[in-house]
Amino acid sequence: MRIVFMGAPGSGKGTQAQRLEKQFSIPQISTGDILRKHLADGTPLGLRAKEIMASGGYVDDETMLAIIRERLSQADAARGFILDGFPRTVAQAEGLTKLLAELGTPLDAVVLFDVDHEQLVKRVSGRRTCEFCKKVFNVNFAPASGECIPGRSEHSLVQRPDDREDTFKERLRKYEEDTRKPVSHYYASTGLMRTVDAEGAIDEVTQRLLTTLGAGGGKVAAPKKRNAQRRAPRKAKAVKAVRRVVRKLQKAVKKSRTAAKTARKAVRKRVSKLKARAKRRTPARKK
Ligand code: AMP
16 A cells, blocks of 8 residues: 655644554655654755754755655565655655656555644644654653663653744644645545544544545455455456447347348248249149
8 A cells, every 4th residue: 555644744644654554564654754864863964954854944855756766665665655744845746656657656545634723733742752762642642651662661752843833833834835735736636635634532533544545444454355446447447348348249149130030031032932933934734
C-alpha cells in the first residue's frame, strides 16, 4: 500500500502513520524526521535546513525530491510506504508522480487529515517527542507510556522548537496557502483523494482512517482481500469483454439462422418449380 498523508502540522498524521506502519509493515517516511536527522548529524543539508525549519519555511523542492528519490529506493519501501509531510507543494507532487511512474508503483491513496485549527494549537503546544525512542506523545491527549529503548525505563520528552506558538502559526498559514489548497487541488482529479475527520481520540481516528482506506473496522485487511479489491476493475473489464463476445456470437447465430431459413425457402421454391416442370413434360399415362 502506497499512501500520502496530508495534514496541517499537529493534525495527527505522524501518530497515525506510526500505527499503520506497524499494522501494514510498511515504513512511515517523514521528510520532517529525515531533515531533523540531518540537522542532528550536522550534515551540510542539515545546516542549510536549520534556519528554514526554525522559521517554519519550506526546504526547496529539488532537495526534497532528491531525499524522497533516495529514500524510496531503499529495500523496505518496496512493499509500500506512508509519506508523512511530503509532498508539500505542487512541484513536489508532480515530481512524486513522475518518480512513481518510473518505478511502476503508483499511489493507492492520498489522505487529507481534517482538523479544526483551535484543536491544532492545543495539540501542537502539548506535543512532545522522546529524544531516545522518537515516539511522539501529547501531554494533553496521549501522555508518555510504553517502553523506551532497551536500558531506559522512562521516556525523555522534548518539545520541537518549531512547535512553539509563533512558529506554529506561520507553519499553519503556509500549510493552508502552499500545501492544502494547491496540493489537494492537484490530487482532486486523480480519484485518490480521501478526507478523514482527524478530531477526537487517537483510536477513533485510526478506526476512521482504516475505514477510509478500505481496511475495515480496525483490522488490517488481509492481503488477499486488498489484492482482490485491486483486481476488481480488471475483473469487471474481463466480464465486459466476455459479454461483448457473447453478444457478437448471438448476432452471428441469429444472422445464420435467418440465412438458413431463406436458403431453405429458396430450395423449396426451386424443388416445387422443378416438380411442376417435370409434371408438365411427362405425358399422362393412358388408362
Ligand atoms: P514536519 O515534521 O513534517 O512538520 O516538518 C518540519 C519542517 O521540515 C517543516 O516545517 C519544513 O521546514 C521542513 N519540511 C519537511 N518536509 C518538507 C517538505 N516536503 N518540503 C519542504 N520542507 C519540508
